[in-house]
Amino acid sequence: MRRICVLLALIAPALASAQSPPNFLWLDDFELCPSPQPYWPDRDSDDYGDDDYSFVGCVQPPGFFPVDPGDCDDLNPGINPSAAEQCNGIDEDCDAMVDENALGAGTSCDTGLVGACSSGTFQCQGAAGLVCISDTPASPEVCNGIDDDCDGHVDEGNPGGGQTCNTGLPGACSTGTTVCQAGVLVCVPDNQPCP
Numbered sequence: 001m002r003r004i005c006v007l008l009a010l011i012a013p014a015l016a017s018a019q020s021p022p023n024f025l026w027l028d029d030f031e032l033c034p035s036p037q038p039y040w041p042d043r044d045s046d047d048y049g050d051d052d053y054s055f056v057g058c059v060q061p062p063g064f065f066p067v068d069p070g071d072c073d074d075l076n077p078g079i080n081p082s083a084a085e086q087c088n089g090i091d092e093d094c095d096a097m098v099d100e101n102a103l104g105a106g107t108s109c110d111t112g113l114v115g116a117c118s119s120g121t122f123q124c125q126g127a128a129g130l131v132c133i134s135d136t137p138a139s140p141e142v143c144n145g146i147d148d149d150c151d152g153h154v155d156e157g158n159p160g161g162g163q164t165c166n167t168g169l170p171g172a173c174s175t176g177t178t179v180c181q182a183g184v185l186v187c188v189p190d191n192q193p194c195p
């Protein structure tokens with residue numbers, strides 16, 4: 001049994017460093033090894049081992065370490081269960097979900113557009129990264145003091161104007177026409193002068 005253990009200790013590093021080493025698990029003779037410990041390869045030295053290759057025994061083989069398991073990419077120290085999830089189409093934290101709650105997603109941003117379209121929120125779009133999406137898409141201009149159609153002009157074209165209205169004034173001053181003024185539709189008397 002000791003001879004087999006020594007042999008495995010010698011070949012383990014070669015298996016760990018191989019491109020596709022076979023998965024293996026070795027338990028020492030419990031009489032000789034009452035408290036076997038698990039060891040994993042940690043080729044990127046991020047203190048998380050590659051689950052595909054484990055060694056259980058009382059002797060730590062070269063190339064194997066008593067680290068935590070769960071490293072889903074043991075050749076990239078930026079990928080392990082403690083890594084922060086980035087927006088990039090890659091599962092950094094090894095939970096089998098890609099870009100979940102990625103850093104920066106959901107935060108406010110400037111779309112670079114004008115008017116109502118300028119304020120946005122970062123959305124994670126996988127390998128394309130964070131994209132600033134407008135919170136308010138362009139819409140037809142209305143009289144509100146806002147550049148609704150995001151063309152750089154506020155309330156252009158007298159939106160809502162030109163409609164017959166009642167000014168509330170007496171006599172000849174009662175009939176009017178709507179005009180968009182400073183973001184508000186007002187009823188301007190058709191006959192002047194009026195108060």
Ligand SMILES: [Ca+2]
Nearest residue numbers: 042046048071
């Ligand atoms: Ca590792």
Ligand SMILES: [Ca+2]
Nearest residue numbers: 091093095097
């Ligand atoms: Ca993830």
Ligand SMILES: [Ca+2]
Nearest residue numbers: 086088090099
């Ligand atoms: Ca990611």
Ligand SMILES: [Ca+2]
Nearest residue numbers: 147149151153
């Ligand atoms: Ca406009």
